[in-house]
Every structure is written in structure tokens, then in C-alpha cells.
Amino acid sequence: MISLTTRLTLLFILVSVAIFTALGLLIQHSIGQHFETQDYSELDDKLRVTANIVKNLQSHNALPAVESVIKNSVVDHDSIIIKIVSSSGDSLFSASAIALPYETDTLLREPGRPQRLEWHKGDVEYRGVAMALPEDQRNGQQLIISAAMETTRHTMFMHQFARKLLGLMLVATMLSALLGWWVSRQGLSPLRAMGSKAKSVTAKHLDQRLPVDAVPVELAALAIELNSMLDRLEESFNRITHFSSDIAHELRTPISNLVTQTQVSLSQQRSVEDYRDILASNLEELDRLSRMISDMLFLAKAENNIELPSSERFMLEFEIVKLFDFYEALAEEHNLTLCMQGSGELKGDRIMVDRAISNLLSNAIRHTPDGGSIDVDIEPKPGELLVHIRNTGEAIPAKELPYLFDRFYRCDQARCHTAHEGTGLGLSITQAIVKAHGGHIDVHSDLDKTCFTLVFPA
Incomplete structure (x- = not known):
């Protein structure tokens, strides 16, 4: 499995390569455009100067006599090629034997409009401009003037520049990789700190916590x-x-x-x-x-089963009546009064619900003094069904209420008015059953009455 630091470093390298490549292509394209603009600007100037000279010479009908003027004025270095050709194809002036591949018919149809050309001969590359002059009204002659230059030096420069740029990109990519690794490692240091802290959590040190304020x-x-x-x-x-x-x-x-x-x-x-x-x-x-x-x-x-063993709809008051019948003899023995009010329909496991309420009734009978009463109220509410089980007797101390549903927990034995001692699991079982049905249980105790409230979803 590749580490997160390695993944981030590789992504950093890919992004850097993409950016450097795009930047290199943009630079090369810009330099190439610059050379092209510069070359055609120079050729246009040469073409314009030559055209002006030819027009003046045509007016005096003395073109062959001023070749030296064109060479001195226009052909100022070896890379410039100037040609003057008549419409019939006769070469009137040529500074080189290189032929320009222009379209004669197109030039003659559009006199005064230059045509730009790019071609190569062998390993030599050229760039040129050709233009036809308007027809001379005196002799009916039409001339084509062309100017060209060799661009091999530009190509060589671009190749050398591309090699240097590629080397620079490789060095920059390596530096970016190192920088990306360092940044990724520094950025993930909080995760390593969290992992180190998590390693210190053992069965004997479960109180260890991750530093929330110290992480991003x-x-x-x-x-x-x-x-x-x-x-x-x-x-x-x-x-x-x-x-x-x-x-x-x-x-x-x-x-x-x-x-x-x-x-x-x-x-x-x-x-x-x-x-x-x-x-x-x-x-x-x-x-x-x-x-x-x-x-x-x-x-x-009850605590580990997510799904109930069975689920059915039943009227809760009928189940409580059956439980009253079961505890009737024990209640009469202690002169206790059992009373129920209300009704409501519940969906769940009938046996588990019966056991939850039975545990509470059993506790109520055990902790209610002789002559007391036990009341069960069923209170339907929107979205939930409440079952209140109240019994008279001494109040449960407030300090003991949070621990009532703990396993094996027993309240003050002074509250117990019977010699029978339970296992200390009844309330824990009741709470687990109610939670298994998606509800919860609350308890409230005052000076003369204790009330357990079971809250079931309707």
C-alpha cells in the first residue's frame, strides 16, 4: 500500500510536470512567434524599399543600370534574397539562385498585396514575401518582387533553447519532488502525532485523548x-x-x-x-x-440483539391486566392496591415488554410498605407511548438515582420491606428491553412516591 506522503509527492510531481510542460510550450511558441514576426517585418521593409526603387526606375526605364543601388540599399547581408521577375517569367534581378515557390497567378490578380511563404530546401529553411506591382501604363509591363531569408539559425536556436529548457524542467521537477515530499511530510505530521498518541491507548491507559487544539x-x-x-x-x-x-x-x-x-x-x-x-x-x-x-x-x-426476536402489535393494557392477575396474591398479602388507567397500542416483542413491566411491578411490590398503592398509567402522546409505574413509599436518595440501572446495584436496604432479595439485574434488564424497542426509561422519586416512566416509540 502506497503511503499518503508518497501519493501527495507523486501528485505534486505530476502537477509540476504539467505546469512546466505547459509553460515550456508557451515560451517556445512565444519565441517562435517573435522570430516569425521579426522576420516578416524585416522582409516587408525590404520588399517595400525595393518596390519604391523599382517604381522610380520604371519611370526612367533604367532597371538594369541600378542593380548596384538595390544591392547596396536592400541586400545588406547574405541571408536576404531579392528577386524581380516580369509577368512573362523573365528574371530582371536576382540576388540568389534560390527560387521562391509563390503562386504567380494569385499575385498578378491582386497587385500590391504581399503573399507570405515558408519552405525548406534540404536542411535549409526559408521564409519569404512576394508581391506583384501594378501594371506600368507606359509599357504594359507588370513585375513581381520577392524577398526571402534563411531561418536555419532560428531553428538551431530553438532546438538549443528546447534542450536547455528541458534540462531546466528536469531540475525543477526534481526540486519540486523534494519540496513536495517535505511539504507533504510536514503537512501530515499532525496525523503522525495522532497515530503516536493512539499507540499509547491501552487497556490500562484508556484515558488518553487526541489533542484537538493542536491539529489543523x-x-x-x-x-x-x-x-x-x-x-x-x-x-x-x-x-x-x-x-x-x-x-x-x-x-x-x-x-x-x-x-x-x-x-x-x-x-x-x-x-x-x-x-x-x-x-x-x-x-x-x-x-x-x-x-x-x-x-x-x-x-x-437484550443488549446485543439489534433486531427483536419478534415484533407484533398489541394493546398494552391487556398485558398489564395479566400481570396484575399474576401479582394479585402477593399484593393482597401486603395489602397493596393495584390500579391501571389509560390504554395504548405498542409494536414490539410482547414477552420482552411483559418482562420489563413485570420487573418494575416486582420492585414496586417489594419496596412499597403495607397498605400502599401501585398505579400504572398508559399515556399516548404524538410519536410515543408513555407508561408510568408509581408506588408509594420512601424516596430513593438523589445520589443513587444515576446508578439504579447499573448491574447488581441495590439501593439502601432500609427501603426493602421484604426478606426476599433480588439479583440486582432487574432494572438493567428493563432498561435493555426498552432500548431494544427504541425507547428509554426515566425515574423520579420524591418524599412519598417513586415513578418509573417507560417511553416507547408509537
Whole structure:
């Protein structure tokens, strides 16, 4: 896999080559245009001077006598070629044996209009201008004047210039490559710093965070998201760590009780009734272990299953009535009043919803003093369905409210008015079930009443 620094360097080189190539072509084209303009300007001047001389000579009918005047006035160096030809094709004056490939008929049809030419003979290149003079009214003669020059020196200059420019472009490209590598490496240094910081994040150092203020704006959003991810990982890791220690603590007590009672029972010979009592006590501990393991498995399934085991529409008040029937005997034993109001339709897993509400009713019965009441209100709202479960009794301390839904967390035992002790997973299971349905759970407790509110999407 090519590194990001290498990719940026290669892109920098490609952009530099493209710019240098375009710039070189533009320079060459501009110099070539300059030479062409300069050559034709010089040829036009020579052609115009020659035409003026010829007109004056024609007026005196003495062209052959002033060849020296044309050579001295026009042909000032060897590269200029001047020719004067009559319309019949006779050469009246020639400064060179080179023939100009002009179109005679076109020139004669448009007298006074110059025609520009470019051609080569062998390895020699030429550039020229030809023009026909108006017909002389006295002798009916029409002349064609042409001027040309050799441009080989320009071609040689352009070739040499192109080689030097190519060498300069290669050197500039190499320098650009080095500069691009340095710029890319410096620009990506915040990423390397983030990578180095990320390497320091381990199971023992989950509190490490990426420096948001020390990175460019373009990377700040990435750093923030990575820090958020680290926050979630730290929270999950801490929760798992605490859960593991809580499991060890919760399982140690019943297992220790079982081991102690078994050792005591085996320490001496006992009667059948004694063994029966010991086995009954062990059965209670085993039943507690079984319920705890079952709750833990259910909690893991509820938290990790994105899709519900089943989904159907049902009337929530019918399920609460069935739960009231189930808890009716226990409520009568403690002289508790069960009351329900409202109705609403819910879509979800019926068994999981029943268990969530059952856990809250079980907790309410356990923590409601004799003669108290438990009220369940179903409150439909736009877009959501609320289920309020209220019970009378002592208030839950405010400092304990944030931890109610933690696994194995138990409130002050003074609030419990029954000898039965739960596993500490009921509220965690309830919260997981509500979240699995896309909702959330809230709790509020005042001096004489505690209310749990389940919020389900309608």
C-alpha cells in the first residue's frame, strides 16, 4: 500500500510536470512567434524599399543600370534574397539562385498585396514575401518582387533553447519532488502525532485523548470523533470490568454458602431431617444462582440483539391486566392496591415488554410498605407511548438515582420491606428491553412516591 506522503509527492510531481510542460510550450511558441514576426517585418521593409526603387526606375526605364543601388540599399547581408521577375517569367534581378515557390497567378490578380511563404530546401529553411506591382501604363509591363531569408539559425536556436529548457524542467521537477515530499511530510505530521498518541491507548491507559487544539481544522473533526470513540470504549471497558468484578462478588456469596453448609453437614453424622433442611437451604442458593445466570443471559441477549426476536402489535393494557392477575396474591398479602388507567397500542416483542413491566411491578411490590398503592398509567402522546409505574413509599436518595440501572446495584436496604432479595439485574434488564424497542426509561422519586416512566416509540 502506497503511503499518503508518497501519493501527495507523486501528485505534486505530476502537477509540476504539467505546469512546466505547459509553460515550456508557451515560451517556445512565444519565441517562435517573435522570430516569425521579426522576420516578416524585416522582409516587408525590404520588399517595400525595393518596390519604391523599382517604381522610380520604371519611370526612367533604367532597371538594369541600378542593380548596384538595390544591392547596396536592400541586400545588406547574405541571408536576404531579392528577386524581380516580369509577368512573362523573365528574371530582371536576382540576388540568389534560390527560387521562391509563390503562386504567380494569385499575385498578378491582386497587385500590391504581399503573399507570405515558408519552405525548406534540404536542411535549409526559408521564409519569404512576394508581391506583384501594378501594371506600368507606359509599357504594359507588370513585375513581381520577392524577398526571402534563411531561418536555419532560428531553428538551431530553438532546438538549443528546447534542450536547455528541458534540462531546466528536469531540475525543477526534481526540486519540486523534494519540496513536495517535505511539504507533504510536514503537512501530515499532525496525523503522525495522532497515530503516536493512539499507540499509547491501552487497556490500562484508556484515558488518553487526541489533542484537538493542536491539529489543523481539517483534522479537528476526526480528532473529536476519535475522542468520542475512545470515550465510548472507556465507558464500555469500565462497565465490563465492573461487571466482571460484580459477577465474581455476586457468585462468591451463594457458592461460599453452599460450600460452608456442605462442609458442616459432612463434618458429622446427622439425621434425615437435618439433611433435608440443609438440602432445602442449598436449593434456595442454587435457585438464586439459576435466576442470576438466567438474568445475565437474558440481559446479554437484550443488549446485543439489534433486531427483536419478534415484533407484533398489541394493546398494552391487556398485558398489564395479566400481570396484575399474576401479582394479585402477593399484593393482597401486603395489602397493596393495584390500579391501571389509560390504554395504548405498542409494536414490539410482547414477552420482552411483559418482562420489563413485570420487573418494575416486582420492585414496586417489594419496596412499597403495607397498605400502599401501585398505579400504572398508559399515556399516548404524538410519536410515543408513555407508561408510568408509581408506588408509594420512601424516596430513593438523589445520589443513587444515576446508578439504579447499573448491574447488581441495590439501593439502601432500609427501603426493602421484604426478606426476599433480588439479583440486582432487574432494572438493567428493563432498561435493555426498552432500548431494544427504541425507547428509554426515566425515574423520579420524591418524599412519598417513586415513578418509573417507560417511553416507547408509537
